[in-house]
Amino acid sequence: MRARPLVVGAMVAAGLLVPLRQDDAAVPRSPVAAARLVEDVGGPADLSWGKLRAWRRLGDGWLVLWQPSHGAWVLRALVKDDPHPVRWRLQVAPWLPGVRPSAPLARELVGAREAIDARRIERLARRDWDLSGQRVAGGLLLGRDLPELPTGTLGPWPALLSGALLAGALCLVLLPGNLTRRWTVALTGALAGLVAVTPSVVAVGYPAFRVGVRPWVAQLAIFAAVCLVSTALAAFAARFGALRDRPRALELGVAAGLGLVAGRLEPAEALISVAGLTARPVVWLAVTVALGYLAAVAAIGLRELLHPVRRLRLPFLASLLVAAAATAGSWLGPVAAALVAAAGPRSRACWTATTLVGFWIVGSTLASCAWVEPLRDAGLLLLGGAGVLVTLAAVEQ
């Protein structure tokens, strides 16, 4: 009995300390610090940049974005973790007036010493030039092209989770068991918190800020999208509910350890962007409860789908977990949560999945961020979470 808290603590510690292959170094600076670096180094000096509106983690650098309130232009900059050089690119609305420079003048504007290919683009009230990747709009220097945002497909793991989620929802209707509304209340509360702090979360909605779109409209679109998704999730939880049971400390300990390993193994880029927000704890809480609940429903569905191969369920889930660790990438946290929760009893799937997702976020943040604020918050959450688990183990009958 007395050993159980120690075992749970050891599992969390193991999740934190087990050596992993680490290709990527932690991100050295916050997106705000990266933006300040651009402001110090210098970008286009001819016009007002507006406010820093959004950022996004891309490969080994930060994409940061400024836009004035009229929205007629957007300044994007890529700040690599090794900050030399900082690349920036100004995008201006096609209708913005300017001058119609000749090719030699455009070459002079970009500082080309030799003849380079020049492509002319006639606009409504100005002439643009594309000079081998360097752009001039009217008489305005636009800087160099930045790498495109990845538009890859989602892959098989979200499809697997979606199918399992549909099966889980049907299971909760066909074989309801002892349902509780507490998870629905918790989820609704967490999502309401997220909606409340959305104005300070819009900075991670990088793609919504576009040329010609005023920033307040982009922020409104992000707010509306968050409200829609939150409402849909709350309605889903209210319709299907969750199963009632007490948590078991050892199961949660395993989930916490695996969550930390998953987060450290494959830090999610979206979580690195979230780490730059001041409202990050609220976002972490909402994501933990929402993803945890959905992963639990998927786990219930997965469990029932594997019912015909009852004896092979655990080996099958374990092999899926290994495959996910190798190929799921940013989806590793939710996939692992569904698989680990499917291995346990279905009535405790919510506890297991939520714990794993929560510790995945903590592990991902600890492994990927090297600036102080998110490390402090993640550390506090780690200590708090581990403390709760150890306490639970100590008081468990």
Next chain:
Amino acid sequence: MRILRRGGFLLVAVACCAAAAHLTLGRGVGGRELAIDAVRRAFAGLDYHPVGAPEASFVGNQELAWAIEWVHRDGGPAATSGGALLWRVQFPGGGEGAATPDGVVWAARRPIPADPGANHFPATVQRPLRENLARVFPDVEQWRWTAGQSWREGNVTWHRVTFTIPAGGLPEGWESSIEVEMAGSTVISFQRHTEPLASDVGVVMGRIAELELLRSVGLLGLVLVLIGVIVAGAEQVAFRRQGPLFAGLVVGAVTWVAGTAAGLPPWECALGAVVSGGVIGLLPRPADQFPSRLLLAAPAGIAVALALLALPRLVAALGGWLPVRSAFPPQYGVSVLAGKMWFPALTEEPLLRGALPFLAAPIAGWWGGALVGALVGCLLHPVPAVPLAASLAAELGLHLGMAAVARWGGLASAILARGVCEGLIRRASFPAGGAADALILGSVVVALLAALQHSKRRRA
């Protein structure tokens, strides 16, 4: 009692037909004959006499039309100036041109004659060019030569000249130019261009970009509702509950046909068909909790259209701007109008007034779901406005109207009312013509006949 009932129905039917005719007849883009005459006169001025009956097709420049409406917001719409609306005229024996609905010739190109006449040196071409053009444009002497180039093809010398011309009827700051091509001594073609003030076009283009972004949020809402429909449909299948699958298949097929007629991409047609067919065929008759009163459909559709068509004046009176004309379609034709009328009616109404209130009813009540549906729907097709909220409010009004129809008249009434309403609103963006008018008036008659048939069946 029966006589009274029949008299009441007749009264409603006559009122609906009269109102629909008032909103339809003469509201399309006219001036076809005027444009053909103008192009003929222009060719005659160029010493060319085209043969055969010409084909005339309508061409609309959306951004320019809205920009002109925006600039003229205080003095009423003048979207026909500036070449925003044009009739393109093609003669079967060669020669084509374009003219505005009020008969201003905009462009013309005639076949190159076997003997185009004596060649001119670039330095001396201006005088003969102006003399040739004077028979088409009496004010040619006021034009300002801006640019010119000359080249030789075989034995013929070609000249291409650009003049800046007085921007009559255009907003302040806008410029107009004309590009003329002459081979030998014969003017072969001319084409007018409007160069709007960048800030005026910027207002419209900015609003269009903003509404595109907001539309993506509306589409996200539709996707979420669709997921709800899939889950609810799977539940029906799991419990072996038989839905009206045949009706779903028919509605899905009609939706696909409507989408194809509207010129939408195949994936959008297929998705619309799956959505409407799925909602009708899989969900347990979502709007059946309310009695179906089809008599509400046509009057409600007309009333909502009337309100929306009056809204631009109200917004202008309050100091804002809302376009009088809805968006131009990519193609023009009666089948396109039919598709534009019925595709949104058959996809959005089942989803937003059928499925969403049904799914949300246990949590937020029917009206809660309908309100969310209206909020999602108002992001889907707004037109640019100043302030932006005016456009969203207009769309919200349309969707709330349809929610009220669905609540008191049933889902079928909402679909019919939406189809009628879309037809009346979009009429001004299509060319004038009896077929398009007949299509809209026919839709009103079909809605009334469906109400009559439904009421007879209910009494039986």
